[in-house]
Amino acid sequence: MKYYDKLIFELSQEGRCGYSLPVNKYPAAPEVPxxxxxxxxxxxxxxxxxxxxxxxTNLSQMNFGVDTGFYPLGSCTMKYNPKINEEMAALPGxxxxxxxxxxELVPGVKKVYEEMNKAxxxxxxxxxxxxxxxxxxxxxxxxxxxxxxxxxxxxxxxRTKVIVPDSAHGTNPASAAVCGLEVVEVKxxxxxRIDVEALKPLLGxxxxxxxxxxxxxxxxxxxQIQEIASLVHGVGGLLYYDGANMNPLMGVVRPGDMGFxxxxxxxxxxxxxxxxxGGPGSGPVGVAKHLxxxxxxxxxxxxxxNFGVILRAYAYILSLGKDHLQKVGQYAVLGANYIKxxxxxxxxxxxxxxxxxxxxxxxxxxxxxxxxxxGATTLDVAKRLLDYGFHAPTIYFPLLFHQALMIxxxxxxxxxTLDAFIEVMRKIAAEAAEDPMILHEAPHNxxxxxxxxxxxxxxxxxxxxxxx
Amino acid sequence: xxxxxxxxxxxADVQAMLDRxxxxxxEDLYSDVPAQxxxxxxxxxxxxxxxxxxRDYFASLEAMNTRLKVFVGQGAYDHYTPSVIPYLCSxxxxxxxxxxxxxxxxxxxxxxxxxYQSMLCELTGLDVCNxxxxxxxxxxxxxxxxxxxxxxxxxxxxxxxxxxPHVVEVVKTYAKFHGVEIGMLQADGGQTSLSALKAELAKxxxxxxxxxxxxxxxxxxxxxxxxxxxxAQKAVLVEYCDPSALAVVKTPAEWDADIAVxxxxxxxxxxxxxxxxxxxxxxxxxxxxxxPGRIVGQxxxxxxxxxFVLTLQAREQHIKREKATSNICSNESLxxxxxxxxxxxxxxxxxxxxNKLSSDGAHxxxxxxxxxxxxxxxxxxxxxxxxxxxxxxxxxxxQEKLEKAGYFAAYPTEEGYVSFCVTEKRSKEDVDRxxxxxxxx
Numbered sequence: 001m002k003y004y005d006k007l008i009f010e011l012s013q014e015g016r017c018g019y020s021l022p023v024n025k026y027p028a029a030p031e032v033p034x035x036x037x038x039x040x041x042x043x044x045x046x047x048x049x050x051x052x053x054x055x056x057t058n059l060s061q062m063n064f065g066v067d068t069g070f071y072p073l074g075s076c077t078m079k080y081n082p083k084i085n086e087e088m089a090a091l092p093g094x095x096x097x098x099x100x101x102x103x104e105l106v107p108g109v110k111k112v113y114e115e116m117n118k119a120x121x122x123x124x125x126x127x128x129x130x131x132x133x134x135x136x137x138x139x140x141x142x143x144x145x146x147x148x149x150x151x152x153x154x155x156x157x158x159r160t161k162v163i164v165p166d167s168a169h170g171t172n173p174a175s176a177a178v179c180g181l182e183v184v185e186v187k188x189x190x191x192x193r194i195d196v197e198a199l200k201p202l203l204g205x206x207x208x209x210x211x212x213x214x215x216x217x218x219x220x221x222x223x224q225i226q227e228i229a230s231l232v233h234g235v236g237g238l239l240y241y242d243g244a245n246m247n248p249l250m251g252v253v254r255p256g257d258m259g260f261x262x263x264x265x266x267x268x269x270x271x272x273x274x275x276x277x278g279g280p281g282s283g284p285v286g287v288a289k290h291l292x293x294x295x296x297x298x299x300x301x302x303x304x305x306n307f308g309v310i311l312r313a314y315a316y317i318l319s320l321g322k323d324h325l326q327k328v329g330q331y332a333v334l335g336a337n338y339i340k341x342x343x344x345x346x347x348x349x350x351x352x353x354x355x356x357x358x359x360x361x362x363x364x365x366x367x368x369x370x371x372x373x374x375g376a377t378t379l380d381v382a383k384r385l386l387d388y389g390f391h392a393p394t395i396y397f398p399l400l401f402h403q404a405l406m407i408x409x410x411x412x413x414x415x416x417t418l419d420a421f422i423e424v425m426r427k428i429a430a431e432a433a434e435d436p437m438i439l440h441e442a443p444h445n446x447x448x449x450x451x452x453x454x455x456x457x458x459x460x461x462x463x464x465x466x467x468x
Numbered sequence: 469x470x471x472x473x474x475x476x477x478x479x480a481d482v483q484a485m486l487d488r489x490x491x492x493x494x495e496d497l498y499s500d501v502p503a504q505x506x507x508x509x510x511x512x513x514x515x516x517x518x519x520x521x522x523r524d525y526f527a528s529l530e531a532m533n534t535r536l537k538v539f540v541g542q543g544a545y546d547h548y549t550p551s552v553i554p555y556l557c558s559x560x561x562x563x564x565x566x567x568x569x570x571x572x573x574x575x576x577x578x579x580x581x582x583x584y585q586s587m588l589c590e591l592t593g594l595d596v597c598n599x600x601x602x603x604x605x606x607x608x609x610x611x612x613x614x615x616x617x618x619x620x621x622x623x624x625x626x627x628x629x630x631x632x633p634h635v636v637e638v639v640k641t642y643a644k645f646h647g648v649e650i651g652m653l654q655a656d657g658g659q660t661s662l663s664a665l666k667a668e669l670a671k672x673x674x675x676x677x678x679x680x681x682x683x684x685x686x687x688x689x690x691x692x693x694x695x696x697x698x699x700a701q702k703a704v705l706v707e708y709c710d711p712s713a714l715a716v717v718k719t720p721a722e723w724d725a726d727i728a729v730x731x732x733x734x735x736x737x738x739x740x741x742x743x744x745x746x747x748x749x750x751x752x753x754x755x756x757x758x759x760p761g762r763i764v765g766q767x768x769x770x771x772x773x774x775x776f777v778l779t780l781q782a783r784e785q786h787i788k789r790e791k792a793t794s795n796i797c798s799n800e801s802l803x804x805x806x807x808x809x810x811x812x813x814x815x816x817x818x819x820x821x822x823n824k825l826s827s828d829g830a831h832x833x834x835x836x837x838x839x840x841x842x843x844x845x846x847x848x849x850x851x852x853x854x855x856x857x858x859x860x861x862x863x864x865x866x867q868e869k870l871e872k873a874g875y876f877a878a879y880p881t882e883e884g885y886v887s888f889c890v891t892e893k894r895s896k897e898d899v900d901r902x903x904x905x906x907x908x909x
Contacts, residue, residue: 018813029831042816063576065564093530099742108532122512134602135798174785174792183790276802277577278567280744303742321516324472414476446572449770456767464586
């Protein structure tokens with residue numbers, strides 16, 4: 001990666017252009033009345049097509065991606081993004097379709113939605129999916145709306161609270177709050193699972209449901225799920241499944257069978273569509289049969305969701321078929337356990353035992369702290385990994401441990417890649433023990449060094465115009 | 469059964485890893501899962517397809533759809549996409565990157581988002597832009613929640629009846645569960661009515677008002693007096709905009725709006741049956757800390773070089789958790805890149821020319837349609853750009869007749885008008901042919 005310091009605005013020259021348009025053969029229309037016209041100048045860049053191509057190519061070269069290297073990124077399932085899927089999603093016969101075209105005009109599209117619905121239902125054990133949500137958090141919100149709608153349809157207005165474990169993804173409580181639900185937190189036990197005894201007194205006629213991630217964000221299977229499901233259902237609540245961690249269950253366990261009533265999937269995680277630097281994603285929501293009637297009342301995006309992302313995921317499912325589904329889950333779990341076992345003598349493993357697709361270390365066993373030199377932190381380890389050509393793991397999440405370092409390899413990484421990662425992680429641990437300063441100052445080999453984030457927040461410069 | 473080329477594990481790899489873990493077989497890795505939850509039997513899925521078979525199957529699906537020349541807008545506009553955009557956006561360094569939390573290896577993403585923010589601020593005239601939202605309607609819903617958060621003790625948000633119906637539906641869904649009351653502002657002569665607005669504001673419970681800059685009839689609205697009336701009640705003005713049109717029509721800042729939202733789809737994104745698109749939101753500086761979503765800011769690294777980071781994160785869901793007023797996490801980053809490259813290529817002149825070509829085409833089509841004598845101009849004299857509505861006086865469904873001739877046009881509005889839209893992608897020959905089909909009766 002090479003540092004490149006231009007903004008497109010800085011390449012601009014008055015009178016240069018990067019477009020070509022057809023000759024205007026129409027008579028000139030009357031202009032918009034001057035009271036309704038734009039008054040201010042429009043200071044967009046004026047650049048040629050080669051300028052644009054070179055600029056964005058240079059920018060791209062300061063980026064890390066799945067195609068560049070390994071992401072051990074917990075809860076994010078950064079698996080390989082198959083190229084055939086990109087090509088299929090770009091087919092003109094899909095791209096040219098206006099979203100308001102009647103169903104009869106787009107049977108090929110309808111077939112994709114129907115078959116996706118069937119496939120996701122088969123994989124998850126849910127009854128029906130809605131594809132309107134555009135991301136995981138959007139799916140959570142939609143799912144909670146469906147939960148509330150279900151209770152409203154039964155005339156039950158008292159269910160204003162939702163239970164969320166303390167290990168939950170940040171989006172869970174945020175989605176609940178946006179949906180007008182009060183969040184009640186349930187603690188985790190020492191072994192990382194939900195404390196069922198602590199859950200019991202929280203349950204009552206004011207509980208709309210519980211949001212769970214299983215395996216949870218520690219990568220641990222909630223072994224008491226059956227009891228939790230019967231307790232929550234027993235007081236009339238519903239179970240919501242956060243599908244961010246669905247990958248290890250692919251072909252092995254179905255959320256619907258565990259008693260979940262509502263769930264979302266992240267097609268950009270489990271179903272291999274690219275993250276795109278933070279979207280577009282797709283967060284279809286599946287419901288059990290008793291909630292199907294609630295779907296039409298919930299309109300959460302403009303048209304039919306992110307159809308282009310759904311096409312990619314569909315191509316992926318066709319490549320998996322029933323034959324390879326189970327390998328996805330099993331190999332994801334295999335890789336995670338392998339890394340865990342190979343590193344637990346140098347990184348603190350707070351909870352022993354088999355994990356699922358991810359696991360959490362609580363920092364280094366020997367952080368190298370001595371005299372006045374503070375020990376190497378999880379942030380330091382993460383930044384040092386960048387020097388060795390790996391992306392950082394998810395850090396300081398879940399909130400249960402001070403030095404949380406959350407690792408998820410995914411099934412598309414080879415043993416050689418995992419071994420190389422393990423070797424580097426051991427090397428970093430050795431560096432920390434010897435001289436933590438190397439880690440404090442990392443990264444050393446990236447296009448930029450650590451940024452001054454305090455100044456960024458204190459004196460925000462949020463657009464090019466702020467610098468003029 | 470076709471093999472799956474995305475799994476690199478050999479039998480020997482699997483065995484070596486199992487040995488290292490200390491278990492005998494893959495199934496043992498699920499020993500913590502209660503046995504009754506382990507799925508038995510085959511999954512109800514088709515057999516795995518090879519790449520060639522997937523290609524053939526998708527070709528058959530694609531061929532089932534009817535490809536029509538699009539003369540409808542209603543929130544999704546068929547503008548031209550320069551080749552450079554998909555070419556650059558498919559670079560895997562952009563496409564396969566994660567959210568740019570690790571800024572040292574994400575300067576590419578962070579820089580284009582900063583450029584995107586700058587361009588949307590320039591188009592709308594407002595101070596701060598976030599890194600993108602899902603689509604226009606959800607951006608409007610976020611603006612609705614923001615209006616409530618910005619104003620104390622106000623519980624109602626007003627929506628103009630001239631907003632696109634899908635925008636209204638999404639905002640209403642969010643409002644219902646967020647505990648916000650929605651009031652509809654009736655239209656007068658095809659525009660949001662100032663007197664209706666004043667009457668509603670007098671009730672003293674309004675937190676915000678969402679009005680379209682160019683409305684669902686295609687009319688460029690006149691919002692003179694809106695901001696003064698709204699601000700006098702300490703409420704916020706939200707302008708819902710087609711960002712392409714902002715090159716030529718009065719900006720949200722010029723109307724003294726507090727928040728601007730809309731869909732970036734009109735900036736060169738393919739129709740793609742409704743998504744992925746990209747919502748945008750820009751706000752006045754006073755409202756910056758109430759803004760949802762990620763924001764990129766400029767700072768320096770240890771060597772003093774200009775660098776970009778995600779900033780003001782205290783606003784976001786992963787910090788605020790149950791105190792959050794927005795849950796947005798993933799957005800539409802790659803589509804923001806798409807828009808950024810589009811605006812770079814078009815520049816100020818190109819964007820104005822796109823508006824001119826589309827508007828000239830739409831005015832020509834409207835005039836030619838009126839000449840057939842089969843239409844009534846329901847909003848005569850109202851200014852419009854690329855989109856307009858008419859009342860069809862002929863028999864039968866005009867939409868179906870045009871469909872049979874290869875056109876997606878004359879989309880019916882809830883009032884029974886027919887809506888048309890012309891972009892620079894439609895040639896004058898296309899327009900003339902459409903008119904001749906109408907004439908044939």
